[in-house]
Amino acid sequence: MMANTDCIIEVEGLHSRFGNHVVHEDINLCVHRGEVLALVGSSGSGKTVLLRQMLGLETPAQGTVLVFGQPVHGADRNELQSMRNRCGILFQKGALFSALSVFDNIALPMRELRTLDERMIRDLVMLKLKMVEIDAEHANKMPAELSGGMIKRIALARAMALDPELLFLDEPTSGLDPVLSEGFVKLIQALRSELTLTIVMATHDLDTLAALADRVAVLAEQRLLALGSLGEVISTSHPFITKFFLGERGKKTLGNNGYIV
Amino acid sequence: MSDQLPDLGSLLLRRVTGEDGAPYLLLAGNCTLAVLERRLQTLSDELAGYATDPRLHWDLTGIEQMDDAGAVLLWRAWGARRPQHLLLRPEQERLFNRLGKTPPLPAPPARDLLWPVTKLGGAVFLLWEHLTGIVILAGQLLLDMKYLAAHPARIPWREISANLFRTGAQALGITALVGFLIGVVLSYLSSKQLQMFGADIFIINILGMSIIRELGPMLAAILVAGRSGSSMTAQLGVMRVTEELDALTVMGIPHSLRLVLPKVIGLGIAMPLVVLWTSAIALLGGMVVAELQLGLSYHFFLHKLPDAVPLANLWLGLGKGVVCGMIIALIACHFGLWIKSDTESLGAGTTNSVVTAITVVIIIDAIFAVIFSDVGIK
Numbered sequence: 126m127m128a129n130t131d132c133i134i135e136v137e138g139l140h141s142r143f144g145n146h147v148v149h150e151d152i153n154l155c156v157h158r159g160e161v162l163a164l165v166g167s168s169g170s171g172k173t174v175l176l177r178q179m180l181g182l183e184t185p186a187q188g189t190v191l192v193f194g195q196p197v198h199g200a201d202r203n204e205l206q207s208m209r210n211r212c213g214i215l216f217q218k219g220a221l222f223s224a225l226s227v228f229d230n231i232a233l234p235m236r237e238l239r240t241l242d243e244r245m246i247r248d249l250v251m252l253k254l255k256m257v258e259i260d261a262e263h264a265n266k267m268p269a270e271l272s273g274g275m276i277k278r279i280a281l282a283r284a285m286a287l288d289p290e291l292l293f294l295d296e297p298t299s300g301l302d303p304v305l306s307e308g309f310v311k312l313i314q315a316l317r318s319e320l321t322l323t324i325v326m327a328t329h330d331l332d333t334l335a336a337l338a339d340r341v342a343v344l345a346e347q348r349l350l351a352l353g354s355l356g357e358v359i360s361t362s363h364p365f366i367t368k369f370f371l372g373e374r375g376k377k378t379l380g381n382n383g384y385i386v
Numbered sequence: 387m388s389d390q391l392p393d394l395g396s397l398l399l400r401r402v403t404g405e406d407g408a409p410y411l412l413l414a415g416n417c418t419l420a421v422l423e424r425r426l427q428t429l430s431d432e433l434a435g436y437a438t439d440p441r442l443h444w445d446l447t448g449i450e451q452m453d454d455a456g457a458v459l460l461w462r463a464w465g466a467r468r469p470q471h472l473l474l475r476p477e478q479e480r481l482f483n484r485l486g487k488t489p490p491l492p493a494p495p496a497r498d499l500l501w502p503v504t505k506l507g508g509a510v511f512l513l514w515e516h517l518t519g520i521v522i523l524a525g526q527l528l529l530d531m532k533y534l535a536a537h538p539a540r541i542p543w544r545e546i547s548a549n550l551f552r553t554g555a556q557a558l559g560i561t562a563l564v565g566f567l568i569g570v571v572l573s574y575l576s577s578k579q580l581q582m583f584g585a586d587i588f589i590i591n592i593l594g595m596s597i598i599r600e601l602g603p604m605l606a607a608i609l610v611a612g613r614s615g616s617s618m619t620a621q622l623g624v625m626r627v628t629e630e631l632d633a634l635t636v637m638g639i640p641h642s643l644r645l646v647l648p649k650v651i652g653l654g655i656a657m658p659l660v661v662l663w664t665s666a667i668a669l670l671g672g673m674v675v676a677e678l679q680l681g682l683s684y685h686f687f688l689h690k691l692p693d694a695v696p697l698a699n700l701w702l703g704l705g706k707g708v709v710c711g712m713i714i715a716l717i718a719c720h721f722g723l724w725i726k727s728d729t730e731s732l733g734a735g736t737t738n739s740v741v742t743a744i745t746v747v748i749i750i751d752a753i754f755a756v757i758f759s760d761v762g763i764k
Contacts, residue, residue, distance in 0.1 A: 222729075224730040241455075242427075244462070269727060288419050288454055315480070319453070320453055
């Protein structure tokens with residue numbers, strides 16, 4: 126299959142179902158290089174499932190998912206590994222390894238490369254920690270000793286450990302206080318100015334959405350309801366979109382960000 | 387496949403002499419981990435070589451992309467400070483600013499020289515803590531039973547029944563298999579020895595006594611400790627990790643009443659039944675071999691069994707079953723509630739639970755042997 130060179134992730138004719146419950150029906154999507162694509166939808170609309178399928182954690186019932194032009198299923202071990210090294214993922218609850226310290230959690234993907242020496246890894250880990258504003262004193266702590274917000278930020282540092290080209294974020298700002306959410310948005314913006322970073326994120330947070338997303342994909346009723354810039358999506362008239370973006374909270378948030386008057 | 391991957395380019399170094407006569411090092415291309423990965427070591431040495439010349443002007447403006455790993459590589463080559471002459475783009479400036487402000491990794495706490503003493507002391511205290519913990523839990527269960535006697539409507543019947551099914555009915559297969567094989571082996575070895583003395587008939591005494599009094603209860607207890615004990619510990623441990631235990635607490639449902647008591651009572655009821663079953667199947671295995679090896683008929687074997695083995699031995703075996711069952715469940719629940727919310731502790735807790743339960747089961751057996759040394763033996 127020839128891949129579109131501009132598409133970092135290509136989803137074609139994707140169907141997924143659990144037993145008799147249909148989650149997605151014929152979803153087609155292309156994530157362009159260097160953009161931030163936000164997946165939105167109500168709870169249970171299959172955002173996380175789609176994200177997991179892009180990561181190769183779940184196999185769709187039908188259809189293909191290509192990442193960097195390669196199928197996420199069925200590629201050989203080396204190709205899969207090199208693809209994985211170019212992706213970073215921030216799980217909703219962090220998914221830090223509870224048996225490893227903060228330092229070792231972030232160092233793990235670097236050590237797995239087996240090309241970096243230990244002193245360089247040390248510098249890199251401390252740089253990543255600095256990036257997510259975690260003080261050095263926390264480096265030797267275990268994940269069980271940390272608060273939820275810190276776990277999230279350390280998980281982001283781990284996701285960024287190999288400076289990936291493609292970053293998946295599952296609910297990146299849930300569980301962060303407003304100050305940290307704001308910091309998170311700033312951080313992503315700064316990273317994007319330094320590197321060509323492609324981001325796919327599933328989120329409910331309209332503030333993050335308005336600040337970061339180049340394009341928004343709305344999942345509802347088992348299909349891709351709308352795909353485009355936030356302005357374009359809002360102007361689509363569909364009851365779900367109206368309720369999601371133009372409800373009382375949505376109006377306030379989007380109004381503050383200058384999307385609607 | 388590799389032709390489909392976009393060309394990642396590479397980092398190019400070019401040393402030139404500038405218009406002002408000073409030496410310049412022009413860096414161009416990509417300075418990212420994905421690009422550098424393969425020649426990281428050689429590049430690191432090469433850059434360190436250049437960095438020894440303080441007059442060298444480093445021009446990084448030609449670099450298209452530089453990530454943290456690339457920046458750290460240069461930073462290390464420079465000896466953790468900026469060279470005197472450095473040309474950067476604004477976003478690179480930010481990157482190196484951040485690098486300059488990165489604190490070093492704090493040293494891990496120094497190792498205590500008294501560690502053998504503190505380790506041993508820690509182990510003793512831990513043992514004491516577990517001992518008191520199990521006693522406290524047992525005491526709590528007694529209080530719960532008193533409470534339930536006053537409020538019979540609150541007895542958790544469904545949980546008890548579910549535990550009875552899981553630890554009893556579902557254990558029948560494995561205990562039967564192991565019991566049968568042990569019976570076969572025991573009978574085969576004993577019959578060989580007995581044949582030498584012409585004392586064939588005593589196979590009934592040997593099998594009856596050893597299986598009903600000793601092997602049946604012990605086999606069942608050890609199998610159940612491994613099978614049900616580990617699952618109870620793991621279940622409670624996962625409930626701790628997923629905060630289900632906390633959810634129960636805030637709903638006002640005590641752990642001991644709803645989680646521990648049904649397990650202890652369930653296994654207390656299931657265990658003697660499993661013991662009976664294991665002993666019966668082991669005797670069956672022994673009987674089959676006795677018939678094949680010594681020609682003792684099944685009818686004769688069963689007819690002689692009550693004469694060879696006093697009834698007290700059966701009650702002793704069942705009594706061991708009740709005690710072992712309740713103790714196994716108690717230990718499993720204690721270690722389950724002990725587990726902290728991390729994966730390491732879950733694994734360690736389950737191991738400790740099974741090892742402790744099996745050890746305690748054997749200690750209980752020894753205590754029974756001493757106390758009832760003149761019961762049921764002719």
